[in-house]
Amino acid sequence: MFKKLAFFLFACAAGSSYAVNSSETLAQTECRQQCLYDRFECVDQEPRPSNCFAEYSRCIDRCRAIGQ
Numbered sequence: 001m002f003k004k005l006a007f008f009l010f011a012c013a014a015g016s017s018y019a020v021n022s023s024e025t026l027a028q029t030e031c032r033q034q035c036l037y038d039r040f041e042c043v044d045q046e047p048r049p050s051n052c053f054a055e056y057s058r059c060i061d062r063c064r065a066i067g068q
Helices: 002-020 026-045 049-066
Strands: none
Touching: 026 049
C-alpha cells in the first residue's frame, strides 16, 4: 500500500514538473492526474488490472483532446 502511495505521489510530482515545462494547460494536467488516481483505485479493486490500463489509456486520450 505504501509503495503505491509513494509511486502515486512521485507520478504526480513528475507530471506537474512536466506540465510546467510543456504547453499543457492546467486543465490537461489535472485531467491526467485524475486519470492516474483513477487507475490506482482501479488496480486496487479490479481482479484483472489489464482492464484498468485500457481505461487509463482512454482517459489520457480524452485529456489530450482538452487542449485542441
